[in-house]
Amino acid sequence: GQQVMQIPQYQHVQEGEDFTTYCNSSTTLSNIQWYKQRPGGHPVFLIQLVKSGEVKKQKRLTFQFGEAKKNSSLHITATQTTDVGTYFCAGHYGNKLVFGAGTILRVKS
Amino acid sequence: DAGITQSPRHKVTETGTPVTLRCHQTENHRYMYWYRQDPGHGLRLIHYSYGVKDTDKGEVSDGYSVSRSKTEDFLLTLESATSSQTSVYFCAISESSAGTEAFFGQGTRLTVV
Numbered sequence: 001g002q003q004v005m006q007i008p009q010y011q012h013v014q015e016g017e018d019f020t021t022y023c024n025s026s027t028t029l030s031n032i033q034w035y036k037q038r039p040g041g042h043p044v045f046l047i048q049l050v051k052s053g054e055v056k057k058q059k060r061l062t063f064q065f066g067e068a069k070k071n072s073s074l075h076i077t078a079t080q081t082t083d084v085g086t087y088f089c090a091g092h093y094g095n096k097l098v099f100g101a102g103t104i105l106r107v108k109s
Numbered sequence: 110d111a112g113i114t115q116s117p118r119h120k121v122t123e124t125g126t127p128v129t130l131r132c133h134q135t136e137n138h139r140y141m142y143w144y145r146q147d148p149g150h151g152l153r154l155i156h157y158s159y160g161v162k163d164t165d166k167g168e169v170s171d172g173y174s175v176s177r178s179k180t181e182d183f184l185l186t187l188e189s190a191t192s193s194q195t196s197v198y199f200c201a202i203s204e205s206s207a208g209t210e211a212f213f214g215q216g217t218r219l220t221v222v
Contacts (some may be wrong), residue, residue, distance in 0.1 A: 009149065030207050042199060043152065045210035088151060092207040095159045096167065097142060101151035 004091050006100030014108050019076040021103035023089035030092060032065055032072045037102070038085045046074075079107050111212035112136050115200050121220045128187040130217050132200030134180075140203045141183040142211070143167075143175065145196040152199065158183055159206065190221040 003026040013019050023032065031050045035043040047056055049065035049072060056063045062075045076083055086102040112135030122128050132141060140159055144152040144167075154167030156175040164175050172194060176184045187194055200214040 006151070033210065035211075042213040042216055043201075043211075044213070048208070048210065050208070086151075090152075090211075095140070095165065095206045096154060096157060097140075097201070097203065097206075097211055098154060098168070099144070099152040101149065 004089060004098050004100040006089055006103060008103055009101065010104045010106070012106045012108065013079050015081060016078050019079050019083070019105055021074050021087050021089075021105075023072045023074075023100050025070045025091050027093070028069050030069075032069075033090045033097075034063060034072075034074055035088045035090060035099075036085050037088065041085075043088060076105075079105070081107050081109050083107055111202065113200065113202055113212055113214045115198075115214035115217050117217060118215065119218045121222060122190050124191060124221055125189050128190050128219065128221075130185045130198055130200075130219070132183040132185070132202075132214060134183075134202045136202060136204075136212070137180060138202040138204050138212075139180075140206060140211075141177065142201040142203075143173075143183065143185045144199045144201065145169065145194075146199060146216075147196050155185065155198075187219075190219075192221050195219060195221045 005024045033048045034046040037043045054065040060077045064073045088102045090099045114133045116131045142157040143155040153169045158164045158177040174186045198217045201211040203211040
């Protein structure tokens with residue numbers, strides 16, 4: 001079946017360090033979405049990438065969609081304590097919205 | 110926040126009992142999803158709906174059934190709860206199957222003892 005693999009599972013960083021999470025799909029995607037879930041909260045949509053090779057930025061967050069539209073990454077520059085949480089990628093497979101396992105980010109101040 | 114409400118928010122039930130979780134939306138979105146969230150597994154799709162009375166299975170549908178008799182409500186039923194179904198359950202809605210963001214409910218924490 002369709003799968004979205006995401007690594008790493010956990011990342012502990014010192015405040016100010018960079019962070020990256022990677023997402024790979026078993027099949028080509030029409031688009032990929034990223035969500036953030038704060039501890040104790042629910043996932044919240046961050047962004048959607050549609051085009052091959054697309055790069056989008058939101059302040060310190062940079063999102064990339066691979067040329068083959070099968071992989072994506074989220075990079076956070078100079079992490080802050082407000083960045084803690086779990087970051088998920090998600091892909092649409094027909095009518096299904098399938099999520100990766102998520103990357104838990106912890107930031108040490 | 111999108112108008113999406115899950116009930117109950119917390120529930121403790123005994124093994125073997127039936128349990129129904131409700132997801133209610135006021136956005137008139139066509140698509141509704143049920144996920145379970147467990148440590149190390151992220152969000153796993155249980156069932157989804159693409160319209161009234163139109164539902165399909167996700168990746169972890171065994172032991173669960175759903176119904177959608179009207180646009181605003183999507184019910185998830187555990188016919189006979191087991192301890193392995195202890196989890197946090199999230200409902201999500203979206204306007205279309207691609208190209209639109211999903212909005213999540215607050216979640217239901219279910220404990221099966």
